[in-house]
Amino acid sequence: MNWQLLPQFAITGLLNGGPIALIALGIVLIFKSSEIFNFAQGQMLLIGTMATWWFASPEGMGLPLPLAILAALGVSILLGLAIERFTLRPMTGQPLLSIILMTLALSQFLQGLTILIFGTVQRNFPVIFEVTNPYKITLPFQYNGNPIIVILKQNLVWSFIIAMVCVLVLWVFFQYTNTGLAMRATAEDHETAQSVGIRINRVFGISWAIAGIIANIGGILIATASGLDLSLPVVVLAAFPAVLLGGLESIPGAVVGGLVIGLAQGLVGLPNNDFFLGPEMAQAVRNSAEIVPYIILLVVLLFRPDGLFGQKRIERI
């Protein structure tokens, strides 16, 4: 076993977990306020990122990047609001399963819409972070007398930082603003929220708008690392287990879930398990980055059915 590479893979994985955590947070946000599991989050991400590309690229509007991102965020907000207003509000009072299936249909619809508008070509997403100059960090311990150096791409580090800043901003928003309070109250009980005068339709609209913003930022972060094409929504396959792992309605849970999933995906990539697994098995493990989140999820849910940070139902007897 080559322990020398362990820190490199672990840290890379952890940093990769940042954007996953952010995307997971978008799903948690909507689930918290309306108990709807939003399967269309990946497609919201795709549309937002495509819009960013279109506003920034010379083939589209050719705006400077910061302006393009702002414009795209505007599109994402409108998309979120439109989804809430035109697809979910008419479904109010319908069984939850129907609404959830509707978000599944919505994901297909949005995917198709993206193809119609932007085509199927792979796009060159504008470069945001310097590519050529990775950070080199020497860790303060040694292995077999060799210093351990971790090399991190700039976009990896900055994506992580941006994702975590977004999480922090959202947390402050929830904890300390009136709108945040209204959203938390609505998340607990719609009827009681209405009875204290909270306009819950507006709260739902705000949740979807914020989910749109988060999806857009998450999409941009992912696209800077892996490019932009129609397969972008696949990243939510890593975010879903992160959401469930953390507990469906927990913000810290989404963050921890995202990081754990990132870490796990990083670690299975470690190229030297041959020692005790044998070469074929080791290869299989390395190729399992997509399913490893679900394996972890399965194990966690066996012991903690509400996820790691899921709300404990308070019941008075």
Next chain:
Amino acid sequence: MLKVNNIEVVYSDVILVLRGISLEVGDGQIVALLGANGAGKTTTLKAISGLLKREDGAITRGSIEFDGVRLDKLPPEEITRLGVSQVLEGRRLFQHLTTEENLRTGALVNGNRAETRRLLEQVYHYFPALKNLRHRTAGYLSGGEQQMVAIGRALMANPRLILMDEPSLGLAPLLVQNIFDIIRRINQESGVSILLVEQNANVALKTAEYAYVMETGRIVLDGPATELAQNADIKEFYLGLTQLGERKSYRDVKHYKRRKRWLG
């Protein structure tokens, strides 16, 4: 101030639960609505607060007016914003929020920071016990404390009328007395009108000025609370007293010698 004119309420288009309810709450009054389980008291409150619409209920006849504004077509959140707050049955706090956050949700309708702080102080003035519990998770408070938070939350909206659904539910007799003392004080000090739904007729009649008695979706009797407390039927069926003021033994009751003198 609040006028309910002959309303009829139907659930799921077929189940008739209120058959022509009329009642009135004047400025600064405490009015009690009494009745047994299933009489339609809570439904009447929900018709006024607009929460009926969430439960597939509808007002099919009559009207509800608050200071001349028709309430029966408005959604619940707008009714609250007009100055009609509610204390729902079973307290219904936001369990995972803290005490103070729960109280602050009540003030979201005005959203002004200074005003919110003033109202918070007012609530802590009525319920000093809550001040020490302000950072506690509401779901873990005791029943009495939760009821205080629920009433406090209603006060935070600075309402002109509070609809209270069974504030005595599940509380020890001493606590019930406490809560009702505070309800009376709130009414006297801030002039809020209160429409009180209660099963505990004894304490309700002592607190209210005027009372209505409901049975099977109708109002069967109404009058000033002191008069109703003297009414023989009310004494017999709601206060459990004979004319001499003694408790009655079950043996006498079970023969149903007395019949109610109203038509249910």
